[in-house]
Each structure stands twice: as structure tokens, then as C-alpha cells.
Amino acid sequence: MNYQTHILGYPRIGAQRELKWALEKFWRGEIDASQLEQQGRELRKTHWREQADAGLDFVSVGDFSFYDQVLDTACQFGIVPARYGVNSANLSLTEYFTLARGNQQHAPLALTKWLDTNYHYLVPELADDCEFKLNTNRLLAEIKEALNEGHCVKPVILGPVTLLSLCQLEGKSTTTPLSRLNELLPIYVELLENIQRLGVSWVQIDEPIFCTDLAPDQQLALSRAYENLSGVEGINILLATYFGEVRNHLNLLLTLPVAGIHIDASQCDEDAIRAAKYLGSQKVLSLGIVDGRNVWLNDLQVSHQLVEKIRHHVDDSQIWLASSCSLQYVPHTVANESNLEPQLRSWLSFARQKLDEIVQLAQPLESLLPAIEANQLVLAEKLLTAGVIDSAVRERLAEELPNIDRNRTSYQQRKHKQQAALQLPLLPSTTIGSFPQTKEIRKARAQYLSGQISAADYQQFLQAETRECIHKQEEAGIDVLVHGEFERNDMVEYFASQLAGFASTSAGWVQSYGSRCTKPPLIWGDVSRLQSMTLDWVKFAQSITNKPVKGMLTGTTTILQWSFLRNDIPRRHVSQQIALALRDEVLELEANGVQIIQVDEAALREGLPLRNDKQADYLDESVDSFLITTSGVREETQIHTHMCYSQFNAIYESIIALDADVISIEATRNQMKLLDVFSQSAYPNQIGPGVWDIHSPRVPSVAEIKSLIKKALYYIPAEQLWINPDCGLKTRGWLETEASMKNLVSACREIRAELCESAITH
Structure with a gap:
């Protein structure tokens, strides 16, 4: 067994929400851009170290953002509306935040939900006269940071087809964003070449659009895109899909000339098994075996059994183990949850713990067995815990639900x-x-929860706020x-x-x-x-x-x-x-x-x-x-x-x-x-x-x-x-x-x- 391990991304806000506090200080003028950049560097360094210390073979670079990764990608390729009057090749943090938050002169970019998550992304606006151009300063600098820390680096990039599919047209354009793909691809190639010159060999390119009902033009665009991008010498592309099933698009995914594919096995193990069956001997199959969107302990036995099924079809050297998606959708670490009941706490796995689960699953069976036994004991005890099943709740549902009239006049x-x-x-x-x-409300709540003020005093305070x-x-x-x-x-x-x-x-x-x-x-x-x-x-x-x-x-x-x-x-x-x-x-x-x-x-x-x-x-x-x-x-x-x-x-x-x-x-x-x-x-x-x-x-x-x-x-x-x-x-x-x-x-x-x-x- 020689499984490589990695994740698709890591929470960026910090275990103590350090990024949040730094951003808000910058927006209030309490720190300058250099201080905000320093906080970003410290967070990235900490997060890479956590991945490396857990035993992952790769650390993910490019998943950090001061606001939104889709906005970062748009800026990286020059997709910035002219009305903001900024140069995307030399964008200051203040200008970047104007795109995200607006100011009195400019409304911000549209904000909407990222696929089926509660994360919001800023919608790129693509004008007919937009000239794609590469701005790699930030990504390349972060890659160098990680390399200087001694890490084995895997950059993360949002793919061109998903990016264009997310764009909205600026003005009254009669074209479609995907019609601009041929202009964008050379810029992606240039980016990959720049990454290769830093000595990096694997690049993760995210195309979550694979898990949607692809239109014919999107399918053609994916084929064209990866025929072009795979030609960059010295770069191995790991094409990542997530948030669901690939299903009928699996054949397209398998035929793309990339070095590896990532499947969200937490959502559909059948996709993973079929992918392994037809993968061939030259590609890597990255298994998203640890759920990146929920917080419950991984069932190590079930996950191990899936890996064993995959091994029937491919060599161990072709198997990578990973999170199903970026871990930005779960909290940072269970270690900070001192107020939870110990039993409930034992059922949880946040981002930091999911790193350990991935590394555990990469171990030989004899090393993994004790962990499986302990894991199964916790899961069995959970089912017997009072409140997990409440017979009174279930009896009421059975009795009342059929008799509720759902129709109003x-x-x-x-x-x-x-x-x-x-x-x-x-x-x-x-x-x-x-x-x-306000700060006063948050302070009063904290004082009440810590016992510094009485319930009566807190109630009186809240009534005054409500009255005002x-x-x-x-x-x-x-x-x-x-x-x-x-x-x-x-x-x-x-x-x-x-x-x-x-x-x-x-x-x-x-x-x-x-x-x-x-x-x-x-x-x-x-x-x-x-x-x-x-x-x-x-x-x-x-x-x-x-x-x-x-x-x-x-x-x-x-x-x-x-x-x-x-x-x-x-x-x-x-x-x-x-x-x-x-x-x-x-x-x-x-x-x-x-x-x-x-x-x-x-x-x-x-x-x-x-x-x-x-x-x-x-x-x-x-x-x-x-x-x-x-x-x-x-x-x-x-x-x-x-x-x-x-x-x-x-x-x-x-x-x-x-x-x-x-x-x-x-x-x-x-x-x-x-x-x-x-x-x-x-x-x-x-x-x-x-x-x-x-x-x-x-x-x-x-x-x-x-x-x-x-x-x-x-x-x-x-x-x-x-x-x-x-x-x-x-x-x-x-x-x-x-x-x-x-x-x-x-x-x-x-x-x-x-x-x-x-x-x-x-």
C-alpha cells in the first residue's frame, strides 16, 4: 500500500477567526495593507503546517483568499469590469475589496450562493471587450511561501469551464461566456507554465460543474479545455469534481487527457468504483472518502471497505485518499469545543480531525485495525444514546402528520x-x-453567558435595545x-x-x-x-x-x-x-x-x-x-x-x-x-x-x-x-x-x- 494523501482545500478564516478580525480592522482603518498581508501569511503557514504535521503528502496552496476564491480567479485572469477603473494586473487590496463590498461611488459585484452550499461567491462580469490577461503575483508568491517552508505543494485553481459558466455577461452582450473559452485557455496554459517553472508537478484544477446536468456546449468545452491544458510539459493535472455524482459524465471525465481525477466518494461510492474499473493503468484516482461538508466521525470500516473494492481494479500507486471537497465548509477543529458534552464531542470530526482520518485510512490494515475498532465502538454507543431516538416525537408525527390540512383558503x-x-x-x-x-449587544451577551450579569439585567438591557x-x-x-x-x-x-x-x-x-x-x-x-x-x-x-x-x-x-x-x-x-x-x-x-x-x-x-x-x-x-x-x-x-x-x-x-x-x-x-x-x-x-x-x-x-x-x-x-x-x-x-x-x-x-x-x- 502506497496511497498518496491530500485535501482539496482548508478553512481559511483561522481556528480563532483571525482572518475575520484582521479584515474588519483593515476596513475600519485600524491596520494597513501590509499588516493584513502579514496576517494572511501567518494563517497560510499555520494551515500548511497542520496539513504536513498530520502526515498529508501534499499541502494545498491557492485555497486561501481575503474574500472569495471566485473573485480571486476572475482577477487573476483580468475579468474585472471597466467601471471600477482599476488595473487587474496591479490590484491593491483596497481596490479588491471595492469589487467585493462596493463603496459610495461603486456598487459591488453580485453575490450569490456557491452551488448548493451556504458559501457565497462574487459573480464575475464578462464584457465583450474584456481582454484576458494573467496576474499570477499572488498565487505564485503563495506557492513560493509553501516551497520555502519545505512543503510538497499542490496548487488549487478553479477550472476554466466552471469559471466561465459562473460568469454573467456585462451589458447587452449577445455572446455567451463559454464562447470566450478559446481566448481564455492560452492564459491558463501560461499560468501552468509559470507554476511548472517553480518546480511544482501536480496542479489541482476544480471543475465542480461536472456534478451538474451539463449542457452539450459545456461538455464540448471541457473536452477542448483539457486537450489544451494537458499539453503543458511537466505539469500533472488532477481534475477535481465534487458536491455530488458524476454519473453519466464519467465517460467524458475518464477520456480527458489528464493525469488524475478526483471523485466525491462520500456522495457516491458507485462513481468511484466505476471510475476505478475503467481508469486504466496510467492515471491517478483521488477518492474523496472523508466527507468535507459534514462534521460527523467518518465510519472508518465503511471507508476501508470502499478502498478495498477500488484496489480490485487499480494498483495501489494509483490511489490517492482525500476529502470529498474543500474543508472550508466545516469548522476548524474540535479541540476548541470544551463546552460540548464529551460524548457528543466524540462523535465529531472537524477540518483538523479529517486530516487525521485521511491519513489513518492510508495505513496498512494491521495498523488501521485498532482505529477501526475504537471508531466502531463510538458509532455503536451513539445509536444507544438517549435523545437520538425519542419515541414520543415519533409517535406524535405518526399520529398528527396525516391529519394536518396543508391547504389554506x-x-x-x-x-x-x-x-x-x-x-x-x-x-x-x-x-x-x-x-x-452592536459591540454593546455582543458584550452584554458575553457577560450574561459568562455569569457577569444576571438574567434580569440582561433582559432589561435587551428590552431597552428593542424599545430603541x-x-x-x-x-x-x-x-x-x-x-x-x-x-x-x-x-x-x-x-x-x-x-x-x-x-x-x-x-x-x-x-x-x-x-x-x-x-x-x-x-x-x-x-x-x-x-x-x-x-x-x-x-x-x-x-x-x-x-x-x-x-x-x-x-x-x-x-x-x-x-x-x-x-x-x-x-x-x-x-x-x-x-x-x-x-x-x-x-x-x-x-x-x-x-x-x-x-x-x-x-x-x-x-x-x-x-x-x-x-x-x-x-x-x-x-x-x-x-x-x-x-x-x-x-x-x-x-x-x-x-x-x-x-x-x-x-x-x-x-x-x-x-x-x-x-x-x-x-x-x-x-x-x-x-x-x-x-x-x-x-x-x-x-x-x-x-x-x-x-x-x-x-x-x-x-x-x-x-x-x-x-x-x-x-x-x-x-x-x-x-x-x-x-x-x-x-x-x-x-x-x-x-x-x-x-x-x-x-x-x-x-x-x-x-x-x-x-x-x-
């Missing part, structure tokens, strides 16, 4: 009763839910208010802390985009509601205003997508358990006089399977869970939902099936283009497309917001349109929030006046 009938109850103006304004989580938030919304003129969610550290973790079957980590941070990190909860057992979760805060907020205050919940699918899901029962069973718990909460809110209840499904589109034939089951499960949660309310109760950056075409019918009275969506960075599908099919209910990009610190002007509202009115009748930001305001500051909120209301009022004047004139 018609929307038209509900609409009139809701308007009579709420008396809202034309183009009602609202916000999505959260308001700025209501006052500021009223002062701005917002029509439908929210309480601000100051008691919540996270829109998923807050609910997880009050549901049986969940656990929260203390340091399990994962990058969402830039400096934004999330801490996904762990779903380890059967789920039920332990107590009322939201009622007290919405009741308090409603007691200090005459305007309606929304009850705020996170929906089932979003909780599932933004948690680490248990892997021992079907996902649908977990979905039903959560939906029933949330139904209890919704009915309690309504019984206590809450007239508007928002059930956020921010991640519904994100979780859509990459393969078309798996999408119907997923959408059916998602819609059913939403209806379980919301269908029990009266006609007068208005149900809202919210969805994050998405392409809605594939889920439009499911959005209608949710039957929410009002849906709000992120639309600013796409200039309302997302509304096209809602217009074409005459969306029947009400919709609030975002008119204020909350992912950027800039304050949109009244004119900008009016322009977006007018674009929205092109697609949506005024009677169905709501005015709101793109998303929650948790990460923004109060100064920009208040200014933006007032501009939003001013724009809304001016448009209302124009509509009224137009109606009178006509």
Missing part, C-alpha cells in the same frame, strides 16, 4: 381580510428581521415593524438552543462570505420544541407601538441547510420533526394576537440538488414542511417568508405552492432581473424585492431606491409590491442603517405620490 379571500385588519398603505414598507448587533429599535423604525416611517432580534446570536442557532435534538458549538465557525461567519448547530437527535421561543419578545415590542410587529421564525428548510444534519435517518424525517415544532410556535403567536408571522426560508433555493432528477423530492419536502408550519392559521393572519440570493426559475412553482401571503427576496445586486420569472407567470401573491443591498456598507440614495422600485413596478403591480431591504441588518452599523431606512421610506413615499398623481391624471 384562497389568497384573494385572505388578502381582503388581512387588509381590513392591518390597514396598510400602497407599497407597504418593512424590514427583513434583524437590526445591528422600534422608535427608530417609527421615526423613519416604516409601516410594518420588527423587534430587532437582539436576543438572537444567529437566526438558526437561536432556535437550535430551544429545540431538543440540537447542540450548539462554541467555536464551530464557517465562512459564509468575506468576514461573515456562521456557527451551524448540530442536529444529533430527534427534534421537539422545549418551550415558547419567540412570543415574549414580539409581545413586548407590540406593547410599545400601534404599528403591526411581525413575529419572526426561521423555517424548516433553512434550519436544515444551515445546520450540520444527522446522517443516520432520512432528511425528510428530520424536516417533519422541525416543521411540527415550528407549527406549535406559529399557532401560539397567533393565539396571542400576532397578526403577521414571518417564516424565513432564506436557504430554500440554496439546497436545491445540482441534478434535476433529485429536485422534485427536495422541493416537495421543503414545501410540505412550510405548509405543516403555517397552514393552521386563520385567514386574517398574514404569513410572510424571505429568501436569499437565488435564481428562482427552477423553484418558481414551489414558491407559489408555499402560498405565503408575502415573499421578500434579495434583488438589488441583480437590478430586479430576478423578478422576470415572477412577471412572466403573474405571481399571484404579494412580493417585496429588496431595494437596498445590505451586504455593502454604502448608503443607497433616494434616487437609487426609487429607480429600483420603478424597475420592480415594471414586473409587479403596485397592489402586490412591498418595499424592503434585501436581507436582515444584523451586520450593518446604526448610522448607515438609519440613513438607508429613511431613504427607503422617502423613496417609497415619493413613488406612492407619483402613482396617486398618475391615477388622478388618468
Whole structure:
């Protein structure tokens, strides 16, 4: 046995979120570019050392980014819109962050979800006159850093076909991004030649698009691309696929003239076995045998058995063992989780532990056996742990689910009763839910959790923050208010802390985009509601205003997508358990006089399977869970939902099936283009497309917001349109929030006046 070991990428934010803190200091002007670069070097050095110390044969280089790897790749090849007025060959960090975050003069690039993950990438814009040119300064410098540390280096590059498939065309171009492939390939060749001159022989090129339903032009592009790239002398290409099954594209993958292929064996071991069977004797097969997207202990016995099956078809020297995908989607290390129950902690494997699992699986069987025995004991004990199976939860599901009527009365009938109850103006304004989580709020939460202040003092502090938030919304003129969610550290973790079957980590941070990190909860057992979760805060907020205050919940699918899901029962069973718990909460809110209840499904589109034939089951499960949660309310109760950056075409019918009275969506960075599908099919209910990009610190002007509202009115009748930001305001500051909120209301009022004047004139 002589298996080579590696990973496809490593978390970049640092075990203590060092990158996050450094980025935010740089943006505040507290450190300069050289200090930020130094922090980057220190993190890379630490991460390479962790990989080498674990025993990996290669360390991955090029997986680090100060914001986003897709943006880095676009800049590396000169794909930078001319409107920013920057030179991509000599891009400063300030200019780089302008592309990512915008400033008062420039809106940022569009932001959307990376395939079916909760990671966001910046969408490259490709203009007809864009001239591809190579800027290798950063990547080559990082390769040299790793070589100087004595590491065996494997650079990681996003492949040309996936890159172009992610691009959107700038302006009114009539071409397609893939039509530019022949111009881009020589630049990739030049990059590989530069890497080869540094003495590096293996390069990982990522083409995750292989795990989607490839169009014919994409298949041709992949063939053409790797016929060109494989001709670089001295470079061995490891073509990496991940996030699912290769399936019918396996023949194409095997026929490409590359030195090796990587298969996501954690998602489909059949792909790996078929690949081994037809691989031939000259190529490497990298097995993504350790799941890079979940946090549970690898079943070493199952993984070892798969490797043994592969050995029937290829020589040991052709087998590499790896993570299924980059490890950036899991937290850094279990070692920092001192507050978890020891038993639960023993079930976990974060990025650092996954390195050990990969190296263990590369050992000869006699060395591996003790680890397998210990591993199997832990997995067996897990199944017997109280709470993993809760008979009361399962009996309730079996009894109640078949009897829940998922159908509400018609929307038209509900609409009139809701308007009579709420008396809202034309183009009602609202916000999505959260308001700025200031340093003072975070400090008070930390003091409460550490016992430095009492529960009563903390409650009093949060009530004061909520009262001020209501006052500021009223002062701005917002029509439908929210309480601000100051008691919540996270829109998923807050609910997880009050549901049986969940656990929260203390340091399990994962990058969402830039400096934004999330801490996904762990779903380890059967789920039920332990107590009322939201009622007290919405009741308090409603007691200090005459305007309606929304009850705020996170929906089932979003909780599932933004948690680490248990892997021992079907996902649908977990979905039903959560939906029933949330139904209890919704009915309690309504019984206590809450007239508007928002059930956020921010991640519904994100979780859509990459393969078309798996999408119907997923959408059916998602819609059913939403209806379980919301269908029990009266006609007068208005149900809202919210969805994050998405392409809605594939889920439009499911959005209608949710039957929410009002849906709000992120639309600013796409200039309302997302509304096209809602217009074409005459969306029947009400919709609030975002008119204020909350992912950027800039304050949109009244004119900008009016322009977006007018674009929205092109697609949506005024009677169905709501005015709101793109998303929650948790990460923004109060100064920009208040200014933006007032501009939003001013724009809304001016448009209302124009509509009224137009109606009178006509």
C-alpha cells in the first residue's frame, strides 16, 4: 500500500477567526495593507503546517483568499469590469475589496450562493471587450511561501469551464461566456507554465460543474479545455469534481487527457468504483472518502471497505485518499469545543480531525485495525444514546402528520381580510428581521453567558435595545415593524438552543462570505420544541407601538441547510420533526394576537440538488414542511417568508405552492432581473424585492431606491409590491442603517405620490 494523501482545500478564516478580525480592522482603518498581508501569511503557514504535521503528502496552496476564491480567479485572469477603473494586473487590496463590498461611488459585484452550499461567491462580469490577461503575483508568491517552508505543494485553481459558466455577461452582450473559452485557455496554459517553472508537478484544477446536468456546449468545452491544458510539459493535472455524482459524465471525465481525477466518494461510492474499473493503468484516482461538508466521525470500516473494492481494479500507486471537497465548509477543529458534552464531542470530526482520518485510512490494515475498532465502538454507543431516538416525537408525527390540512383558503379571500385588519398603505414598507448587533449587544451577551450579569439585567438591557429599535423604525416611517432580534446570536442557532435534538458549538465557525461567519448547530437527535421561543419578545415590542410587529421564525428548510444534519435517518424525517415544532410556535403567536408571522426560508433555493432528477423530492419536502408550519392559521393572519440570493426559475412553482401571503427576496445586486420569472407567470401573491443591498456598507440614495422600485413596478403591480431591504441588518452599523431606512421610506413615499398623481391624471 502506497496511497498518496491530500485535501482539496482548508478553512481559511483561522481556528480563532483571525482572518475575520484582521479584515474588519483593515476596513475600519485600524491596520494597513501590509499588516493584513502579514496576517494572511501567518494563517497560510499555520494551515500548511497542520496539513504536513498530520502526515498529508501534499499541502494545498491557492485555497486561501481575503474574500472569495471566485473573485480571486476572475482577477487573476483580468475579468474585472471597466467601471471600477482599476488595473487587474496591479490590484491593491483596497481596490479588491471595492469589487467585493462596493463603496459610495461603486456598487459591488453580485453575490450569490456557491452551488448548493451556504458559501457565497462574487459573480464575475464578462464584457465583450474584456481582454484576458494573467496576474499570477499572488498565487505564485503563495506557492513560493509553501516551497520555502519545505512543503510538497499542490496548487488549487478553479477550472476554466466552471469559471466561465459562473460568469454573467456585462451589458447587452449577445455572446455567451463559454464562447470566450478559446481566448481564455492560452492564459491558463501560461499560468501552468509559470507554476511548472517553480518546480511544482501536480496542479489541482476544480471543475465542480461536472456534478451538474451539463449542457452539450459545456461538455464540448471541457473536452477542448483539457486537450489544451494537458499539453503543458511537466505539469500533472488532477481534475477535481465534487458536491455530488458524476454519473453519466464519467465517460467524458475518464477520456480527458489528464493525469488524475478526483471523485466525491462520500456522495457516491458507485462513481468511484466505476471510475476505478475503467481508469486504466496510467492515471491517478483521488477518492474523496472523508466527507468535507459534514462534521460527523467518518465510519472508518465503511471507508476501508470502499478502498478495498477500488484496489480490485487499480494498483495501489494509483490511489490517492482525500476529502470529498474543500474543508472550508466545516469548522476548524474540535479541540476548541470544551463546552460540548464529551460524548457528543466524540462523535465529531472537524477540518483538523479529517486530516487525521485521511491519513489513518492510508495505513496498512494491521495498523488501521485498532482505529477501526475504537471508531466502531463510538458509532455503536451513539445509536444507544438517549435523545437520538425519542419515541414520543415519533409517535406524535405518526399520529398528527396525516391529519394536518396543508391547504389554506384562497389568497384573494385572505388578502381582503388581512387588509381590513392591518390597514396598510400602497407599497407597504418593512424590514427583513434583524437590526445591528452592536459591540454593546455582543458584550452584554458575553457577560450574561459568562455569569457577569444576571438574567434580569440582561433582559432589561435587551428590552431597552428593542424599545430603541422600534422608535427608530417609527421615526423613519416604516409601516410594518420588527423587534430587532437582539436576543438572537444567529437566526438558526437561536432556535437550535430551544429545540431538543440540537447542540450548539462554541467555536464551530464557517465562512459564509468575506468576514461573515456562521456557527451551524448540530442536529444529533430527534427534534421537539422545549418551550415558547419567540412570543415574549414580539409581545413586548407590540406593547410599545400601534404599528403591526411581525413575529419572526426561521423555517424548516433553512434550519436544515444551515445546520450540520444527522446522517443516520432520512432528511425528510428530520424536516417533519422541525416543521411540527415550528407549527406549535406559529399557532401560539397567533393565539396571542400576532397578526403577521414571518417564516424565513432564506436557504430554500440554496439546497436545491445540482441534478434535476433529485429536485422534485427536495422541493416537495421543503414545501410540505412550510405548509405543516403555517397552514393552521386563520385567514386574517398574514404569513410572510424571505429568501436569499437565488435564481428562482427552477423553484418558481414551489414558491407559489408555499402560498405565503408575502415573499421578500434579495434583488438589488441583480437590478430586479430576478423578478422576470415572477412577471412572466403573474405571481399571484404579494412580493417585496429588496431595494437596498445590505451586504455593502454604502448608503443607497433616494434616487437609487426609487429607480429600483420603478424597475420592480415594471414586473409587479403596485397592489402586490412591498418595499424592503434585501436581507436582515444584523451586520450593518446604526448610522448607515438609519440613513438607508429613511431613504427607503422617502423613496417609497415619493413613488406612492407619483402613482396617486398618475391615477388622478388618468
